[in-house]
Amino acid sequence: SETNQKPLVPPNPSKMEGYDPDTTPSSSGGSRWTPVLDPTNNNTIIGHHYSGLNYNVDEPCALQTLEIWHPATPASIAHGKPSLNETYGAGREAPWLVYIHGGAWRDPAIDSSSFTPSATKILSSLFQRSSSPIKKLAGIASINYRLSPYPNHPTSPSDPTDDSRTAQHPDHIADVLTAIAHLEKYYGMKSYVLAGHSCGATLALQACMDPARWEKDDDNKQGWGPKMFVKGGLGDGYGGVQEVAKPRTVVGFNGLYDLAGFIESPPQGYERWREAYREFVTSAFGSDEKVWRTACPASAGPSWVKEWKLTQRGEEGKKRKAVLVQSLEDSLVPVEQTEGMARYLEKENEQVNGDNKVEVAVLREEKGGDHDEVWQRGDRLGEILVSVLEGEI
Ligand SMILES: Nc1ccccc1C(=O)C[C@H](N)C(=O)O
16 A cells, blocks of 8 residues: 655756647556547547546556547647647646546556547537537546456456556545646646536546545555645645635535445345445445445535635636536446435535535436436536536536
8 A cells, every 4th residue: 555655856947848738747658638539420520539638757657547638729739739828838727637437446447548429529619609619618528537446357357466456435536636736737727617427527626625534643644645646646736635626506416425424324126236336335435334424425424515715716616516417327327326325414604605615516317318328428418518617417
């Protein structure tokens, strides 16, 4: 397991060329910008895509990567890649969309590329609505993060020596925050919508909480804490917590929000999954059920919502929003998870007034398909996120 004994070095200036991913070290073997073609008209370039970007610059681990898509512009089409000024320029005010994949913190078959159908749909639909989508959406990022052990996976069991498959809470959220810090620092990301599927939705809400929650007792030197956040990453480079801007809007799809609650009393029809839940929750969070409760956004107790502060210029005082989407056909995650999350937020809202309330929208999808179909199809997921970006939800 990782230790925080290793001396941490400040970010290496020679490795700060992240403004141009073409010159950023890439763990997945030198991916390059590729054009994204409109599926409704295979001749039109609607974006440019880059995968396998390390966000842990100094000590890259196989899963500490992200991929990005940018809406095409006349300049990016002419050059075959995004124009740096246009895309990452200091004046860029459009939000990013950041996606966190699911897979119960452990499934090696679900990764950042699972957002491809949705990203394509989003770019395509923004192009139908606008001649200059880059003004509405600066970029899309889909994040990988280290996974927890999955020794009994049928085809890709985890190897205990693989440091991308031995993570335990809070490694997952620490990686997500490191990735967000990377986007802020190297890609000029100022504001963003944070979306997640399944355990990615858990992580999206954890990103709204105070990162100090992920510290462990000081006397537990092998334990986790803020120092772990920067293992070769960004932050202040000396072991401080990565302070990242919080998202103004969070969108959860088929999310897990109260794992202890599920395991304690699975809703009717979901009892058969109890042991599977117990298994992946133990792998991700350890065996202390208290940690399961405090790490999950619907069971963390009052009142973490006040930790969800908007600090970006122009966002102060703006209303925060949680959009919770649940397929009623999901055989793995019951709608009760989403209802419990909504109830938690509404209860928090009773304690505050006006703009301090979190706007809560719950979408119950009658024909949402099974648990993973929402990202496998991508059309509805993309449609919902476009509506969020356009301020329609
Ligand atoms: N059983 C679950 C219950 C809820 C949410 C996800 C799962 C999963 O099984 C995810 C993943 N396909 C896995 O193999 O761990």
